[in-house]
Amino acid sequence: MCSTMKNFVIPENTSFPIENLPYGVFSSIEDTSPRIGVAVGEKILDLRFIKHLFNGPFLKENQHVFEESTLNSFMGLDRKAWAEARLTLQKLLAEDGQLQDSPYSRAFVDQAKAKMHLPFSIGDYTDFYSSIHHARNVGMMFRKGDSPLLKNWLHLPVGYHGRASSVVVSGTPIKRPWGQICPDNSKPIFSASRFVDFELEVGFVIGSPPTDLGQPVPIERADEHIFGMVLVNDWSARDIQKWEYVPLGPFGSKNMGTSISPWVVTMEALEPFKTQNAIKEEQPLKYLQHTDDYNFDIKLEVYLKPNGATESYRISETNYKYLYWTPKQQLAHHTITGCNIKPGDLMASGTISGPTANSFGSMLELSWNGEKPLILGNQETRKSIMDGDEIILTGFCDNGKYRIGFGQCSGVLLPANQPTEGDCT
Amino acid sequence: MCSTMKNFVIPENTSFPIENLPYGVFSSIEDTSPRIGVAVGEKILDLRFIKHLFNGPFLKENQHVFEESTLNSFMGLDRKAWAEARLTLQKLLAEDGQLQDSPYSRAFVDQAKAKMHLPFSIGDYTDFYSSIHHARNVGMMFRKGDSPLLKNWLHLPVGYHGRASSVVVSGTPIKRPWGQICPDNSKPIFSASRFVDFELEVGFVIGSPPTDLGQPVPIERADEHIFGMVLVNDWSARDIQKWEYVPLGPFGSKNMGTSISPWVVTMEALEPFKTQNAIKEEQPLKYLQHTDDYNFDIKLEVYLKPNGATESYRISETNYKYLYWTPKQQLAHHTITGCNIKPGDLMASGTISGPTANSFGSMLELSWNGEKPLILGNQETRKSIMDGDEIILTGFCDNGKYRIGFGQCSGVLLPANQPTEGDCT
Numbered sequence A, B: 001m002c003s004t005m006k007n008f009v010i011p012e013n014t015s016f017p018i019e020n021l022p023y024g025v026f027s028s029i030e031d032t033s034p035r036i037g038v039a040v041g042e043k044i045l046d047l048r049f050i051k052h053l054f055n056g057p058f059l060k061e062n063q064h065v066f067e068e069s070t071l072n073s074f075m076g077l078d079r080k081a082w083a084e085a086r087l088t089l090q091k092l093l094a095e096d097g098q099l100q101d102s103p104y105s106r107a108f109v110d111q112a113k114a115k116m117h118l119p120f121s122i123g124d125y126t127d128f129y130s131s132i133h134h135a136r137n138v139g140m141m142f143r144k145g146d147s148p149l150l151k152n153w154l155h156l157p158v159g160y161h162g163r164a165s166s167v168v169v170s171g172t173p174i175k176r177p178w179g180q181i182c183p184d185n186s187k188p189i190f191s192a193s194r195f196v197d198f199e200l201e202v203g204f205v206i207g208s209p210p211t212d213l214g215q216p217v218p219i220e221r222a223d224e225h226i227f228g229m230v231l232v233n234d235w236s237a238r239d240i241q242k243w244e245y246v247p248l249g250p251f252g253s254k255n256m257g258t259s260i261s262p263w264v265v266t267m268e269a270l271e272p273f274k275t276q277n278a279i280k281e282e283q284p285l286k287y288l289q290h291t292d293d294y295n296f297d298i299k300l301e302v303y304l305k306p307n308g309a310t311e312s313y314r315i316s317e318t319n320y321k322y323l324y325w326t327p328k329q330q331l332a333h334h335t336i337t338g339c340n341i342k343p344g345d346l347m348a349s350g351t352i353s354g355p356t357a358n359s360f361g362s363m364l365e366l367s368w369n370g371e372k373p374l375i376l377g378n379q380e381t382r383k384s385i386m387d388g389d390e391i392i393l394t395g396f397c398d399n400g401k402y403r404i405g406f407g408q409c410s411g412v413l414l415p416a417n418q419p420t421e422g423d424c425t
Helices: A060-067 A079-092 A102-107 A132-142 A219-225 A238-244 A267-273 A327-335 B060-067 B079-092 B102-107 B132-142 B219-225 B238-244 B267-273 B327-335
Strands: A023-027 A035-040 A043-046 A108-110 A115-117 A125-128 A159-161 A167-169 A178-181 A189-192 A200-206 A226-234 A258-260 A299-305 A313-319 A346-348 A390-398 A403-414 B023-027 B035-040 B043-046 B108-110 B115-117 B125-128 B159-161 B167-169 B178-181 B189-192 B200-206 B226-234 B258-260 B299-305 B313-319 B346-348 B390-398 B403-414
Touching: A043 A102, A079 A267, A102 A108, A159 A327, A159 B159, A178 A238, A200 A299, A200 A327, A219 A226, A219 A327, A226 A267, A226 A327, A226 A346, A226 A390, A226 A403, A258 A403, A267 A390, A267 A403, A327 A346, B043 B102, B079 B267, B102 B108, B159 B327, B178 B238, B200 B299, B200 B327, B219 B226, B219 B327, B226 B267, B226 B327, B226 B346, B226 B390, B226 B403, B258 B403, B267 B390, B267 B403, B327 B346
Parallel strands: A125 A346, A167 A258, B125 B346, B167 B258
Antiparallel strands: A023 A035, A023 A115, A035 A043, A043 A108, A125 A159, A178 A189, A200 A226, A200 A346, A226 A258, A299 A313, A299 A390, A390 A403, B023 B035, B023 B115, B035 B043, B043 B108, B125 B159, B178 B189, B200 B226, B200 B346, B226 B258, B299 B313, B299 B390, B390 B403
16 A cells, blocks of 8 residues: 555545544445444544554453444443543544554445444333424324413423334335224224324433433433434324324334434534523423533434435424423433433434424424425425335534534335235225 | 252142243352243252253254343244243153253252342333223223223224333332322422332233344234243332323333343243133224134232231232233234334233222222222231332132242332432422
């Protein structure tokens, strides 16, 4: 190799500058074993290859975490270790850093050539409902005449348990589900869902050692357990959901799949993008109070690429900062009754909708339950997601100096399975 | 060792005869590493010690599953392997079987001296709501005047996702939780729960290799994925639940802990105790129909041992057979939208109540929401579980020839954590 050739170049305006350094799990044609990498420019830095370079006091004895096929063990260390990893990487990746040396050329893999895997093994998956605009929209559509917010909503971050096994990495196709729907509101029929929807969400991932059952995480220490964030699309079958969800919440309507973006953006990278917490319409109870900002200015977009089209069309533009409840509040509430948490637990925000009609985070809201079909850039219309449509979520922070990108969270909706004889009776 | 001394004797009337052979994970003082064992009489047979004896066609290459510290890999094989393991064990444990030979004395550990562990690593935990008596009782208490069953209940096995991380093995104490309650139905307060309850349930455990996302398990093949059953106590804080559960279901009110019995009783052991399925009040959709019996005659009892008492008092006596939806129906419904399942997933029945007032499966029903306090055998009364009370669930099948015991699922309720200053404001 020519010694003047660089192992990596970080382009300007990249989503993955040295200030980002999100972690993921990838494999390549040359080496099909899933391993931990860091996105930098258009490359992935293979941490297994350079694990011996993590020689600081908190990682020297823990280099094995970079040999694993998920982020769980690394996330299961603590904030000091995470900070040391980031500092080490920033040093190594500096323009004149050690990783430009020719022996390290093999530590870099083109993102375009890599296959991304689920970055962590998900212990439990929780889904909150923390956007006040989304909750109000749903209330206005389905409980006309009543107060749009249910009476507990302003007092606690409403949430429910989702299905961890069906969380998949971006790019995995999702199949239109069969299930029970009840169009006449009296007797259910068996049908492929007629209203598949996306939900634009952002989830945080739990790190630090597991907590003990019976020991709540106080809000003052919640951030010690928050490792980073991913984009989440919580695919939903609205018609199945409508029939099943009373009284115990959504179940099969969400189990067909939940997509997450492959790169976990660390809270350290998001630190400069902290912004004011939402102003509370009711004073929350003490265990949910914090005065420091723990809201984030993350620009979020949703694109729909119609079946067979070459272009994708933006259908929503919103921001994480519109959330009412912060991740600290979500985590404090989640654990207040004594629930234990583990590295790899995923806690999603719930659909993120902004205040304006073009900033809603679901097709349900964008088409106002089908009343106002969405007109795409190619003049096709949509009330729900059609077979073959691809939904692409993107997210990034930008401060004029650099951009912290989340990459994409995408998935194509496949047609439902063929029914077998008698299925519909 | 004296060669006439037996390594094991299976007493008459034992809960663990050779027809049972439930699997669990245990450790002992001599060897503190958790390992797989089988309950037989008053002993545990250490399968790690005898793994080389599993030499049949389905296990010969899979002996490593008996070296692990959970049942997941063994359960992740298939029904042929499970049947072969059972047959092998029954042969080895016969009166003149090989395990009476003196070198195998070390393969047996006294149950009384062993420590039991969570028998499998729980992937996802699902809780159904399949007892019609329970659902009607709850409806009568909380929706007076309305039809006691919600309109979807007779059409589908209502269920929701629970928290897997907080599932613990029998014997683990549970702490009274703090949380939001709303006694005046207008503004919530922060309080230790004033109404901690038990829920008597039985759960089935998923076996066979994982299924693919998007591929429902048809009801005809559901039993291939059901490995065995455990007793479940889904501890609940009723006051927290009441305030939080609309619209997304129970959350923190159940996260303080769910106890399971340590021995997984296999479906093969339960086979002779199959009994008629509940008669359906509505014809279910085709994907939920099966004509073969897949209901089970399992006698269930609940005992309460008051704080400081030496005796425990039976407070409920019921039967698994009162359930409306069968495990096959539960599993077919769980996967109909494409949800994938994995060995180690736990699917609980929901509270099992019988038709009579002494056969209800929760304190909520036994005390009719506090209206009729329960009088214990020592004349103490209870409307809910008090600090220091121990709740003990037992289960067994009996056909006059032998008994298939589940053992116990027990837990003591510990007092709530001390509040820290300002907690209640």
